[in-house]
Amino acid sequence: xxxxxxxxxxxxxxxxxxxxxxxxxxxxxxxxxxxxxxxxxxxxxxxxxxxxxxxxxxxxxxxxxxxxxxxxxxxxxxxxxxxxxxxxxxxxxxxxxxxxxxxxxxxxxxxxxxxxxxxxxxxxxxxxxxxxxxxxxxxxxxxxxxxxxxxxxxxxxxxxxxxxxxxxxxxxxxxxxxxxxxxxxxxxxxxxxxxxxxxxxxxxxxxxxxxxxxxxxxxxxxxxxxxxxxxxxxxxxxxxxxxxxxxxxxxxxxxxxxxxxxxxxxxxxxxxxxxxxxxxxxxx
Amino acid sequence: xxxxxxxxxxxxxxxxxxxxxxxxxxxxxxxxxxxxxxxxxxxxxxxxxxxxxxxxxxxxxxxxxxxxxxxxxxxxxxxxxxxxxxxxxxxxxxxxxxxxxxxxxxxxxxxxxxxxxxxxxxxxxxxxxxxxxxxxxxxxxxxxxxxxxxxxxxxxxxxxxxxxxxxxxxxxxxxxxxxxxxxxxxxxxxxxxxxxxxxxxxxxxxxxxxxxxxxxxxxxxxxxxxxxxxxxxxxxxxxxxxxxxxxxxxxxxxxxxxxxxxxxxxxxxxxxxxxxxxxxxxxxxxxxxxxxxxxxxxxxxxxxxxxxxxxxxxxxxxxxxxxxxxxxxxxxxxxxxxxxxxxxxxxxxxxxxxxxxxxxxxxxxxxxxxxxxxxxxxxxxxxxxxxxxxxxxxxxxxxxxxxxxxxxxxxxx
Numbered sequence: 001x002x003x004x005x006x007x008x009x010x011x012x013x014x015x016x017x018x019x020x021x022x023x024x025x026x027x028x029x030x031x032x033x034x035x036x037x038x039x040x041x042x043x044x045x046x047x048x049x050x051x052x053x054x055x056x057x058x059x060x061x062x063x064x065x066x067x068x069x070x071x072x073x074x075x076x077x078x079x080x081x082x083x084x085x086x087x088x089x090x091x092x093x094x095x096x097x098x099x100x101x102x103x104x105x106x107x108x109x110x111x112x113x114x115x116x117x118x119x120x121x122x123x124x125x126x127x128x129x130x131x132x133x134x135x136x137x138x139x140x141x142x143x144x145x146x147x148x149x150x151x152x153x154x155x156x157x158x159x160x161x162x163x164x165x166x167x168x169x170x171x172x173x174x175x176x177x178x179x180x181x182x183x184x185x186x187x188x189x190x191x192x193x194x195x196x197x198x199x200x201x202x203x204x205x206x207x208x209x210x211x212x213x214x215x216x217x218x219x220x221x222x223x224x225x226x227x228x229x230x231x232x233x234x235x236x237x238x239x240x241x242x243x244x245x246x247x248x249x250x251x252x253x254x255x256x257x258x259x260x261x262x263x264x265x266x267x268x269x270x271x272x273x274x275x276x277x278x279x280x281x282x283x284x
Numbered sequence: 285x286x287x288x289x290x291x292x293x294x295x296x297x298x299x300x301x302x303x304x305x306x307x308x309x310x311x312x313x314x315x316x317x318x319x320x321x322x323x324x325x326x327x328x329x330x331x332x333x334x335x336x337x338x339x340x341x342x343x344x345x346x347x348x349x350x351x352x353x354x355x356x357x358x359x360x361x362x363x364x365x366x367x368x369x370x371x372x373x374x375x376x377x378x379x380x381x382x383x384x385x386x387x388x389x390x391x392x393x394x395x396x397x398x399x400x401x402x403x404x405x406x407x408x409x410x411x412x413x414x415x416x417x418x419x420x421x422x423x424x425x426x427x428x429x430x431x432x433x434x435x436x437x438x439x440x441x442x443x444x445x446x447x448x449x450x451x452x453x454x455x456x457x458x459x460x461x462x463x464x465x466x467x468x469x470x471x472x473x474x475x476x477x478x479x480x481x482x483x484x485x486x487x488x489x490x491x492x493x494x495x496x497x498x499x500x501x502x503x504x505x506x507x508x509x510x511x512x513x514x515x516x517x518x519x520x521x522x523x524x525x526x527x528x529x530x531x532x533x534x535x536x537x538x539x540x541x542x543x544x545x546x547x548x549x550x551x552x553x554x555x556x557x558x559x560x561x562x563x564x565x566x567x568x569x570x571x572x573x574x575x576x577x578x579x580x581x582x583x584x585x586x587x588x589x590x591x592x593x594x595x596x597x598x599x600x601x602x603x604x605x606x607x608x609x610x611x612x613x614x615x616x617x618x619x620x621x622x623x624x625x626x627x628x629x630x631x632x633x634x635x636x637x638x639x640x641x642x643x644x645x646x647x648x649x650x651x652x653x654x655x656x657x658x659x660x661x662x663x664x665x666x667x668x669x670x671x672x673x674x675x676x677x678x679x680x681x682x683x684x685x686x687x688x689x690x691x692x693x694x695x696x697x
Contacts (some may be wrong), residue, residue, distance in 0.1 A: 040613035082336060087481045090450065090481070091481075091483075094447055094448050108477075110477045110478045112477075121487070121491055122489070122490070122491055123488040123489075123490030123491045124490065125488045125490075127485065127486065127487055127488075127491070128485070128486045129483065129484070129485045129486075130447050130483070130484045130485075130486075131481060131483050131484075132481065132482040132483075132484075133450075133481050134478045134479060134480065134481065136478075138402070169412065
């Protein structure tokens with residue numbers, strides 16, 4: 001099992017750092033899957049996570065100037081590692097002016113991802129800062145836990161409002177309630193509602209637009225033939241929603257959510273070279 | 285004595301904050317030439333000294349109140365202040381300089397008060413009256429010029445290095461050879477590598493303003509105690525000098541210019557397994573037996589775990605160090621007697637360190653070597669069993685609280 005990669009371009013480095021910072025805000029521990037073309041940050045829906053799951057996909061070519069990996073075996077050319085993204089975030093934080101960043105998998109005392117940052121210095125040779133981040137290697141028999149989640153059979157799919165606005169609304173609501181109801185319909189209307197003994201607050205968004213989903217095989221989804229005004233809703237943990245919104249450092253190109261009434265809300269945030277899917281289950 | 289002066293707030297405030305990282309109390313010692321502030325932590329493993337010459341102040345007036353004394357030269361009367369009472373005065377030193385026009389410090393020994401008076405904008409006057417305790421003077425003697433390794437560097441470089449370590453990182457190891465310099469996270473034999481992120485920074489000697497490495501060494505010291513000095517150095521733009529020797533010997537970080545001098549002397553971790561066991565004088569054999577297990581496991585051992593029934597034991601280990609040192613360098617300012625008095629003191633500081641830092645999970649497995657702190661005091665006279673209780677009593681009164689750091693224990697998401 002081998003992995004080496006190098007980033008030389010500062011813009012790519014900053015972009016990669018931002019992605020890692022976002023992941024670090026969403027998960028304390030997650031799985032990193034490396035293939036020869038992509039990187040995936042995965043959080044599978046275990047009870048310990050509160051049932052949320054995450055799938056973040058990056059094209060390595062958009063970030064790394066050099067990228068070589070060798071999986072466990074030729075027909076299983078993938079590497080699955082368990083790591084704490086905050087460590088990676090911290091290692092990259094002080095690399096903002098780096099000449100180059102090299103990342104590789106090593107096994108000195110235990111399996112580690114070694115991030116070596118080459119910083120400019122006053123002398124002829126550069127300053128080298130090395131961070132050894134311990135990782136866990138996930139054995140092949142557990143790889144099935146980390147398959148890409150399928151898009152659920154949603155009732156409504158709608159584009160999200162401007163994330164900054166949505167974030168400030170949700171942050172204020174967080175002070176009043178532990179759970180929030182997201183409801184939306186196929187006419188581009190979305191409401192965020194909280195209700196407590198003392199107060200209920202609803203924020204209405206309209207003209208959001210509904211993304212057109214091309215269906216394979218021409219099969220019917222729950223969304224077909226649905227009354228345009230009828231709202232699909234789900235009550236979810238407000239902290240999880242707030243974490244998702246607060247973690248976004250850059251405005252995505254596309255942001256939408258799919259609501260399965262009373263079951264789950266599936267968020268999709270697309271940037272040029274990164275896609276992030278986040279599932280928040282409905283509360284009982 | 286009566287002290288009356290105005291001052292550069294930012295620098296003074298940063299000095300107070302730097303000292304605050306060492307201990308909760310500090311010695312306030314005005315002398316004719318200027319004002320000295322000193323502090324030592326409860327485990328006696330860190331000592332800070334900041335001296336502001338009278339020229340630092342806009343106005344400095346020190347009047348010795350005549351008092352009967354036996355010696356010829358005037359004894360300055362040092363006093364001890366609880367630092368937490370002083371910190372609020374200089375909180376947000378950056379903001380202070382903008383709002384405060386003048387700061388005066390008055391002392392009056394008769395009513396045991398020190399008054400800090402801040403004359404702020406818009407006619408606001410803030411007066412802080414702090415009580416002080418009379419106490420014995422504190423002074424550490426450290427032969428900086430005897431250190432084989434000396435590095436001099438601008439504080440910016442040190443700050444740029446330290447920023448790579450998390451704020452919760454306690455110990456850092458500095459490793460030097462004539463060809464390279466390396467700062468890295470401290471690890472020991474039983475560090476759980478699968479849970480700890482390790483950071484290492486390699487530098488070229490050319491980056492230092494002055495670089496002298498007489499002996500290859502690897503010293504481990506407490507980083508958080510140093511951060512205050514770095515902030516002070518940044519405020520004064522004075523470069524930092526680092527004097528050190530091999531592991532176990534203290535490391536000194538100091539800055540010095542026309543009006544200000546500051547030294548932070550930190551104990552460094554001592555590796556027991558590196559000491560040669562063959563040269564042991566016979567009287568120390570007792571110590572060797574009891575520690576055979578520790579040496580065999582090659583772990584730095586905490587002295588405080590040794591039962592106190594045989595007080596000679598902890599002393600003997602340190603004395604062993606002295607014995608080893610003396611043949612190497614007879615010019616050191618450490619005659620045997622003072623060494624013995626010193627080791628007697630260490631016996632009890634060992635106890636204090638253990639109780640004071642018991643809350644820190646890894647502290648118990650450390651053996652901090654306190655070297656070369658020499659306390660001029662009436663209490664530390666001859667070494668005798670009778671005085672043992674008196675000494676421990678003294679230590680308890682000085683070590684009021686362990687050095688709790690507000691950001692200790694803060695961990696990332």
